[in-house]
Ligand SMILES: Nc1ncnc2c1ncn2[C@@H]1O[C@H](COP(=O)(O)OP(=O)(O)O)[C@@H](O)[C@H]1O
């Protein structure tokens with residue numbers, strides 16, 4: 001069931017609480033798809049990266065081979081934030097008059113320390129990786145940060161899109177105002193190539209180009225996220241109180257951002273026949289499974305067992321994938 005769902009998509013997001021098995025599930029799916037012949041890019045956006053640990057190799061901010069046809073990336077949040085602020089700085093320097101350059105730089109230094117900058121930067125990097133990933137790979141799998149963070153991130157493209165629109169609107173209005181003013185002083189503008197008016201126009205075009213480029217990038221991300229035929233969002237959880245309640249909440253938050261959840265993976269299910277302690281846990285988990293099913297209706301739910309050993313490394317991940325994808 002999950003394999004059919006993933007095989008038909010180009011982008012997959014894995015979300016959920018910390019420790020429930022997002023990275024394990026994302027890695028197992030990525031490996032399965034690469035073994036089926038697709039070129040797969042596995043991207044970790046969780047600042048608490050653990051792709052490297054799982055695959056037993058150092059994974060960096062550029063594609064690192066993990067298996068045949070499978071590359072991994074761990075987004076470096078600080079590097080992403082630096083690149084983002086550099087781009088924002090460029091826009092602001094173009095927008096603001098020369099004598100405010102010092103102010104702009106002060107603002108940028110302050111922004112660098114704000115959590116919002118890190119989120120916006122992460123979003124911009126995700127947008128880029130969806131673009132380049134869909135160009136260079138058949139499937140891009142995102143192993144995301146714990147729930148709340150991801151839900152906010154998914155609602156950001158819309159908010160940032162609106163913000164950019166407002167900025168462009170302001171520019172258009174002040175452009176018209178500027179033109180009217182210049183009209184009043186007709187004749188002041190020289191005819192040679194480097195007239196102040198030409199300089200102004202070139203500058204305005206650069207600003208528009210920068211703003212439109214960012215708006216389009218976010219717009220493409222928003223379209224891709226909302227397109228259930230291209231993208232699937234899967235939530236991983238454990239059959240315990242907090243993960244179940246958070247999953248129900250996360251699903252609602254994602255729906256508000258126009259992102260539909262395609263399936264749930266309930267990981268680390270305790271066996272009913274593994275002794276008294278595990279049997280008691282199994283019963284408790286059954287209660288939470290009923291609650292979950294009541295809440296999510298027809299949404300597909302896949303259950304994977306608690307394993308004796310942590311599924312680390314390609315072969316163990318392939319074994320976990322067999323549970324996950326219904327081969328055993
Ligand atoms: N089904 C399972 N059985 C046993 N251990 C598991 C299982 N799934 C995941 N783990 C282990 O649980 C820990 C958390 O899993 P991980 O995938 O890193 O979670 P997340 O990315 O959501 O924080 C890891 O040590 C992982 O090896």
Ligand SMILES: [Mg+2]
Pocket residue numbers: 022023024046048049050143
């Ligand atoms: Mg993880």
